Amino acid sequence: MHTVEIAGLRKVYGKFHALKGIDLKLEPGLFGLLGPNGAGKTTLMQIVCTLLDFDAGQVLVHGLDLRKEGHLIRGLLGYLPQHFNLPTQFTGKEFLHYAASMKGLSDRRERQQQVERVLQEVNLQDEANKRVKGYSGGMKRRLGIAQALLGDPKLIIVDEPTAGLDPAERIRFRNLIARLSAERTILLSTHIVSDIEASCDQAAVLLRGELKFQGSLQELAAKAEGLVYEAIVPANRYEEIEKEHTIIASRKEHSDLILRILAGAPPLQGAELVKPVVEDGYMSILRGMEHV
Numbered sequence: 001m002h003t004v005e006i007a008g009l010r011k012v013y014g015k016f017h018a019l020k021g022i023d024l025k026l027e028p029g030l031f032g033l034l035g036p037n038g039a040g041k042t043t044l045m046q047i048v049c050t051l052l053d054f055d056a057g058q059v060l061v062h063g064l065d066l067r068k069e070g071h072l073i074r075g076l077l078g079y080l081p082q083h084f085n086l087p088t089q090f091t092g093k094e095f096l097h098y099a100a101s102m103k104g105l106s107d108r109r110e111r112q113q114q115v116e117r118v119l120q121e122v123n124l125q126d127e128a129n130k131r132v133k134g135y136s137g138g139m140k141r142r143l144g145i146a147q148a149l150l151g152d153p154k155l156i157i158v159d160e161p162t163a164g165l166d167p168a169e170r171i172r173f174r175n176l177i178a179r180l181s182a183e184r185t186i187l188l189s190t191h192i193v194s195d196i197e198a199s200c201d202q203a204a205v206l207l208r209g210e211l212k213f214q215g216s217l218q219e220l221a222a223k224a225e226g227l228v229y230e231a232i233v234p235a236n237r238y239e240e241i242e243k244e245h246t247i248i249a250s251r252k253e254h255s256d257l258i259l260r261i262l263a264g265a266p267p268l269q270g271a272e273l274v275k276p277v278v279e280d281g282y283m284s285i286l287r288g289m290e291h292v
């Protein structure tokens with residue numbers, strides 16, 4: 001059975017169609033939901049978390065119908081929203097006890113065990129008795145994940161969790177998510193391909209309320225097969241080339257630039273076709289140039 005099955009999901013805000021008929025199936029492991037700002041990722045996640053109503057379609061979580069059995073579904077999932085405000089005067093442990101009570105863990109001993117377990121899972125034991133206001137961005141995110149893990153949910157939903165983290169914290173957070181996804185389904189939204197690249201089993205690309213892709217990362221990369229060129233050009237030509245072509249990446253080499261360009265035909269003299277990576281596939285979809 002799929003952890004989540006979404007069929008024909010539509011959401012309208014006033015006259016604005018935020019989700020235009022989404023079909024999506026999630027299996028255990030890490031599922032990366034990619035999409036630029038405004039694509040509809042948060043809307044989709046809030047619906048699956050039972051926090052937002054929808055206009056048409058069906059959502060099943062562990063076989064339960066979200067419309068009829070939302071109250072049961074709530075007990076099966078953990079959610080880390082994009083903007084997660086922590087009470088900064090609390091210590092990490094106090095906050096988790098509070099969050100556990102809110103989740104209905106009324107038995108003191110059980111609550112204690114759960115809090116200790118999730119602190120260990122996110123590796124915050126040594127900081128547990130410090131006030132949250134002294135935590136780094138990465139520690140706050142890990143505490144956010146810890147509260148999502150309370151009750152041992154088999155589905156965890158995390159919305160843009162690496163925004164604002166420094167590179168070291170970002171890597172640490174990615175490793176944590178990869179480890180946790182070994183035993184559960186994690187749905188993670190991001191607009192940064194590298195957030196999911198190392199450990200993602202399946203991915204989808206959402207663009208302006210439409211699902212443009214669902215499959216493995218290899219399949220995502222293949223969307224740009226035959227469309228990615230590399231060219232070596234003098235650094236001062238960048239702006240002129242950028243006006244005419246989609247530059248995906250550039251790196252400097254002495255006084256030259258090595259440009260990675262998305263194009264249907266050789267964009268410059270001497271440009272060589274190269275094997276696409278996941279980022280290329282994602283970019284080709286955003287630009288509407290992908291293989292169908």
Ligand SMILES: Nc1ncnc2c1ncn2[C@@H]1O[C@H](COP(=O)(O)OP(=O)(O)OP(=O)(O)O)[C@@H](O)[C@H]1O
Pocket residue numbers: 013014016018035036037038039040041042043044082160
């Ligand atoms: N309550 C609302 N009322 C009206 N429009 C909304 C509302 N919430 C979201 N939208 C619009 O719906 C679209 C999708 O928003 P959503 O937050 O789901 O996208 P997103 O992919 O999560 O983007 P971001 O990464 O910027 O959060 C956006 O154009 C947004 O402006």
